[in-house]
Amino acid sequence: xxxxxxxxxxxxxxxxxxxxxxxxxxxxxxxxxxxxxxxxxxxxxxxxxxxxxxxxxxxxxxxxxxxxxxxxxxxxxxxxxxxxxxxxxxxxxxxxxxxxxxxxxxxxxxxxxxxxxxxxxxxxxxxxxxxxxxxxxxxxxxxxxxxxxxxxxxxxxxxxxxxxxxxxxxxxxxxxxxxxxxx
Amino acid sequence: xxxxxxxxxxxxxxxxxxxxxxxxxxxxxxxxxxxxxxxxxxxxxxxxxxxxxxxxxxxxxxxxxxxxxxxxxxxxxxxxxxxxxxxxxxxxxxxxxxxxxxxxxxxxxxxxxxxxxxxxxxxxxxxxxxxxxxxxxxxxxxxxxxxxxxxxxxxxxxxxxxxxxxxxxxxxxxxxxxxxxxxxxxxxxxxxxxxx
Numbered sequence: 001x002x003x004x005x006x007x008x009x010x011x012x013x014x015x016x017x018x019x020x021x022x023x024x025x026x027x028x029x030x031x032x033x034x035x036x037x038x039x040x041x042x043x044x045x046x047x048x049x050x051x052x053x054x055x056x057x058x059x060x061x062x063x064x065x066x067x068x069x070x071x072x073x074x075x076x077x078x079x080x081x082x083x084x085x086x087x088x089x090x091x092x093x094x095x096x097x098x099x100x101x102x103x104x105x106x107x108x109x110x111x112x113x114x115x116x117x118x119x120x121x122x123x124x125x126x127x128x129x130x131x132x133x134x135x136x137x138x139x140x141x142x143x144x145x146x147x148x149x150x151x152x153x154x155x156x157x158x159x160x161x162x163x164x165x166x167x168x169x170x171x172x173x174x175x176x177x178x179x180x181x182x183x
Numbered sequence: 184x185x186x187x188x189x190x191x192x193x194x195x196x197x198x199x200x201x202x203x204x205x206x207x208x209x210x211x212x213x214x215x216x217x218x219x220x221x222x223x224x225x226x227x228x229x230x231x232x233x234x235x236x237x238x239x240x241x242x243x244x245x246x247x248x249x250x251x252x253x254x255x256x257x258x259x260x261x262x263x264x265x266x267x268x269x270x271x272x273x274x275x276x277x278x279x280x281x282x283x284x285x286x287x288x289x290x291x292x293x294x295x296x297x298x299x300x301x302x303x304x305x306x307x308x309x310x311x312x313x314x315x316x317x318x319x320x321x322x323x324x325x326x327x328x329x330x331x332x333x334x335x336x337x338x339x340x341x342x343x344x345x346x347x348x349x350x351x352x353x354x355x356x357x358x359x360x361x362x363x364x365x366x367x368x369x370x371x372x373x374x375x376x377x378x379x
Contacts, residue, residue: 033216037209045204050195058208065212069219121187125198144195174191 017081025072037065040082043145044089050126050141051093060096064089079154083147087155090138097134121181128177132170139163140170268330270366304362308372311354320350320369322358330358332366340369 015023017036024032044064048057067088075084129137135156142152149167153160188194309330313321318334350356355372 028216028219030213030216034209034213037212041204041209042199042202046199046202049202050198058205061204062208062211066215069212069216121194123198123201125194128194140191141195144192144199171191174194178188178191178194 018077021068021072021075021081021084022077025075028072033069036068036081040085041065043082044085047086047141047145048089048093050129051137052096056096060089060092063092067092080151083151083155086142086145086147090155121178124181128174131177132173136166136170136173139166140174143167268328268364270330270332270336305360307358307360309356309358311350311352311356314350314352314354322356324358332369336366337369340366 017039020032020036023029024036041061045057045061048060051057052060064085068085071088075081129141132140138156139152142155143149147155149160149163152158153163156163186197188197307324309322309324311320312323312329315321315334318337320330320332320337322330322332324330357370357372358366359368359370361367
């Protein structure tokens, strides 16, 4: 993996996330972590932001990256690095939910504006998602972050069919909410 | 002016575009990574895992080999177990697939070489159960080990012995062994050396 990374560097070809992470696992070089952070943190933070409130999302994102640092030598380049990263984040998120008993869908009580403007509507997405059950919300958001159905199934420990159903129901519900606010 | 999303997917992506992570968070993470780098593992985890797997494979291999050796050896104390020692002259290692007579002659040269500069380390009484016409003997020791001593070996031992051979069946004798278990001398049994 190191040889591939060196060759790619020499040829000026950007290394993929998996190569970067393997290299980081071996060397602990900060610049490699910095590259991974730049490439993946926006997706990670956004996923967390639509799953939980902003402060907790920021905290969980940080804790997830700390886990990457601490567990770097356990990294196995079997699948995509981002899937491993999101799996770490998901476990941290679920722990947080359990600790604070947020599975009761307290976010569903967040009010959505009656007649939102276009920008307000974009910002109202977390509130709309909060009206969905956690498994549907999670499946839909992971799908939107670019994960395939099978990848999500692996991350959640569910069958691909179950994930497909969750995504379909979540989409239907969000479509209804969105139509309600159309002109 | 932000365009109104027409699908949940567009809604999601629009929200994502408006999201910005804090740069301070990255600095915190990198600071932490810097502290971690100060105490790196001497050998990365994967190398440890590979070394461990290699070591385990080696242990299994040795274990399997040992088990094989053990299963080829019948348990001590078993009624059907008869240990037969072959004493004679031969060349190097005798093959177990060779006929018995061939194996006997195989030991000839090697045995003579090894017995030249050795001293008596222990003695053991035995009973002659067969004395062949050619001078070879079949002996039974106290621990029920059957020993066959070749005629050639008996002839070479003769000058060292204070008695005349051939020995007769049922006669009690004393065997002198070196450290390696080779017979150095066969003499008439000394008083006090009896099977316990």
